[in-house]
Amino acid sequence: MTVTRELAMVKAAGTRRRRPKLGPAFWSGAGILTFILILSAWMSFWPLQDPFASTGEPLSGPSATNLLGADNLGRDTFTRLALATRTSLIISGAGALLGAVVGTTFGLIAGYVGGWVDAVIMRVVDAILALPAILVALVVGVIVGNGPIPLIFALGLVLAPGFARVMRAPVIAMRERDFVLAAKLSGVGGSRIVVEHLLPNVLTPLFVQFASVASQIVLIEAALSYLGQGVQAPEPSAGRMISEFTRFMQVQPLLIILPSLAIILLSAAWNLLADGLQDWLAPRREPAFSLTGTKQSPSNKTVRRNTAAPKDAVSRNTDTEESQQ
Numbered sequence: 001m002t003v004t005r006e007l008a009m010v011k012a013a014g015t016r017r018r019r020p021k022l023g024p025a026f027w028s029g030a031g032i033l034t035f036i037l038i039l040s041a042w043m044s045f046w047p048l049q050d051p052f053a054s055t056g057e058p059l060s061g062p063s064a065t066n067l068l069g070a071d072n073l074g075r076d077t078f079t080r081l082a083l084a085t086r087t088s089l090i091i092s093g094a095g096a097l098l099g100a101v102v103g104t105t106f107g108l109i110a111g112y113v114g115g116w117v118d119a120v121i122m123r124v125v126d127a128i129l130a131l132p133a134i135l136v137a138l139v140v141g142v143i144v145g146n147g148p149i150p151l152i153f154a155l156g157l158v159l160a161p162g163f164a165r166v167m168r169a170p171v172i173a174m175r176e177r178d179f180v181l182a183a184k185l186s187g188v189g190g191s192r193i194v195v196e197h198l199l200p201n202v203l204t205p206l207f208v209q210f211a212s213v214a215s216q217i218v219l220i221e222a223a224l225s226y227l228g229q230g231v232q233a234p235e236p237s238a239g240r241m242i243s244e245f246t247r248f249m250q251v252q253p254l255l256i257i258l259p260s261l262a263i264i265l266l267s268a269a270w271n272l273l274a275d276g277l278q279d280w281l282a283p284r285r286e287p288a289f290s291l292t293g294t295k296q297s298p299s300n301k302t303v304r305r306n307t308a309a310p311k312d313a314v315s316r317n318t319d320t321e322e323s324q325q
Contacts, residue, residue: 036085037089051079054073071248083236084237088266100206107168138229159216208274208281211277
């Protein structure tokens with residue numbers, strides 16, 4: 001096989017999409033969430049101490065009985081903090097899932113149908129996006145009541161428009177593609193086209209948006225619990241723990257530091273997961289194969305073109321001098 005034929009095969013092969021490996025951001029976020037999930041499950045079924053009973057000296061420091069000390073009522077801080085992170089993890093995951101289901105449904109409908117349906121849905125989305133999520137959750141808490149279930153419904157519905165806006169754009173870009181038009185010409189119904197053809201091809205931004213919204217819910221839930229409108233006693237909550245133990249901060253600062261670190265850690269884990277998914281799902285195109293087996297970056301090509309330019313200039317000058325002679 002000649003070199004010319006090999007070059008022709010490389011050109012014909014073109015490029016192919018090669019998905020990169022999952023980066024450290026994804027594995028860091030997934031590892032933190034897995035650790036929190038395992039610890040929460042362990043403390044839920046086999047707690048080291050009773051989280052609702054006095055098991056140590058009030059406001060005591062870490063000891064063999066209470067690993068992270070005890071609160072003002074002598075309750076074990078470690079067990080209660082693990083249950084608080086469990087509650088935050090459940091609310092953030094369930095709220096983001098509800099928002100993803102509702103928002104994705106309306107985003108697919110608006111993007112595929114278009115016209116006045118798209119206009120109406122997006123105007124409603126804009127109106128809901130203008131409302132602060134904390135304010136909506138407070139109103140829902142006053143009307144329905146406080147607790148994890150009202151928080152999940154309130155935050156999931158108020159953050160669903162973000163999913164609708166994110167999903168609408170790729171659907172509009174893909175509804176005129178050949179495979180969608182072929183499905184229409186084959187007599188496939190609109191709902192089946194949306195579910196079987198469009199949805200699997202627009203899932204990339206959905207995963208990233210899910211992790212990002214879950215991170216927002218963690219912070220909103222902590223703020224509502226701090227205000228007394230979130231998770232109610234006796235169920236532990238990181239935000240309410242900060243609110244209740246502020247007056248004991250100088251006596252036992254761990255009662256404030258540990259719940260704050262739990263909130264930061266859980267929110268950062270969701271954000272790291274979102275960043276890792278975004279990097280992994282981002283489209284990248286690389287050469288299908290090369291003659292040397294190594295990848296050639298555009299910068300190397302530029303350098304070679306720049307280094308080749310002086311040779312051409314020298315040869316042209318030499319030819320000019322010979323012609324003049």
